Amino acid sequence: MTENTPKISRRSFVRHTALLSGGLTLLPGLLTSCQDEDEPGLSYTGDFGFREGVASFDPSPTGVILWTRYTNADNESGDASLRWEVATSSTFSPLVASGSVAAPAAADYTAAVDVPGLTPNTKYYYRFRNERTRAESVVGETRTLPTGSQAGRVKLAVVSCANFQAGLFNVYGAVAASDADAVVHLGDYIYEYGAGGYGTTAATASLNRVHQPATEIISLSDYRTRYRQYRSDKQLQRAHQLKPFICVWDDHEYTNDAYVGGAQNHQPATEGSFEERRRVANQAWFEFLPARTADKTRIYRRFEFGNLVNLLMLDTRLVGRDQQLSLSSYATNPTAFLQALTSSSRSLLGPDQRSWLTGALAGSSARWQVLGSQVLMGKMNIPAELLPLVAQLAAGPTPALLAQYAAQATELSVIKTRVLAGDPTVTAAENPRRLGAALQPRRLGRLPHRAGAGVRSRCGQEADFIGRRYAQCLAQQPDDGRRPAGRGRICLQLRFVTRFRGPAGRRRSGHCGLRAVERAAH
Secondary structure: OOOOOOOOOHHHHHHHHHHHOOOOOOHHHHHHOOEEOOEEEEEOOOOOEOOOOEEEEOOOOOOEEEEEEOEOOOOOOOOEEEEEEEEOOOOOOOOOEEEEEEEOHHHOOEEEEEEOOOOOOOEEEEEEEEOOOOOEOOOEEEEOOOOHHHOOEEEEEEEOOOOHHHOOOHHHHHHHHOOOOEEEEOOOOOOOOOOOOOOOOHHHHHHOOOOOOOOOOOOHHHHHHHHHHHHOOHHHHHHHHHOEEEEOOOOOOOOOOEEOOEEOOOOHHHHOOHHHHHHHHHHHHHHHOOOOOOOOOOOOEEEEEOOOEEEEEOOOOOOOOOOOOOHHHHOOOHHHHHHHHOOOOOOOOOHHHHHHHHHHHHOOOOOEEEEEOOOOOOOEEEEHHHHHHHHHHHHOOOHHHHHHHHHHHHHHHHHHHHHHOOOOOOOOOOHHHHOEEEEOOOOOOOOEEOOEEOOOOOOOOOHHHHHHHHHHHHOOOOOOOOOOOOOOOOOOOOEOOEEEEOOOOOOOOOEEOOEEOOOOOO
């Protein structure tokens, strides 16, 4: 057991004696506001404590990163010193590991500790406490990764694109209540736009979720304020409290359509250096979403769930991406656009990450090779007759539109199922209805890989775009009906629980747009 013994006062001794004798329910609240005998006459005031909850990140077979943030009392100054404890029982007796960690002002009073020496495939409980003010955090739950044959199945909750002012975070609440082993966050954990910007409508005004600060975020203080606002959401707090997160960034943690040397939503003339904005955004990201990486500009890394899943988290945004091509920039020279589009020198990953990924794929014997990527990895077709409805739903979903879409999509799905089954009764009029125009949503795709097709499920979660995302999910099935032997392809909506199982287990999806949708391999 790792131990770092703090100074024990008489009051601390009494407190812990009471906890062991059954006083757990009453004493934390009573003692939080009491005088501290180590500082006679001092009673701490204000809304101090662990207001952003607790979280765990980057689980491995033998360790996990624990996180929290502490808010000082009105009459408390300086960096905070916190005690952390880990146990296999919610009673915290006995302790498996414990110690102290600083929550310094220089890191916005966030604290992260990478706890080593844990047992694989084991559930742990953890908590933080400020010994000076006696404030205690909620009890968090986390889990280490399995090794070898311990992984009979793996369940991952996959989320992305969480725009606080565009709707409620009900998805996070569903994830917290699920039996997922871990949460894979594929980026856009926050959005940089100001209050009333992207994602807001007349319908969202009543939610009282306008962005803070009200302006677009550019400075370190801005980014920190925005992260604190997002982490004030109770459903997000609950998801972090109960599930370990594995995160990568996309563009909105920095600014829209970012690439190696700039971004669409950054104007140096009025917003300063992009490199400085990138630096402070990166600092805030690691303060609130710690990752186990030595170089904070390199977040691509791997997570092995025994011999079942090899999860490779990528950075397709900042480490190697060339500037996106815009046809409007080549309006007078379409030939140059075509040359640039087909140039073999253009990159998304960059040479170092590409080399790492190639080696990681080639060196893994796991049954599932899974990429955590921010971008589309294939295209899908959506029946042309659904496109007008999709556009209307994207502009503003209503119950009537959702009902119309559900009925029409269900009808087309039945036709497609009949076609794939070789039903001879499919009419000449019905058959073309299942075909459609290519649609390329930003966050939905699959990755073919060796010996079959892997699974990558990524769908948006903004409440105001339920209809559009549901449309994308339902349209996932390929037109030719081909299925790689022994592999499944899953798209999940609104409740994200992706399940990977070995040869003996069934594979089934979670929920898609409030309805269960199964895409099992045949």
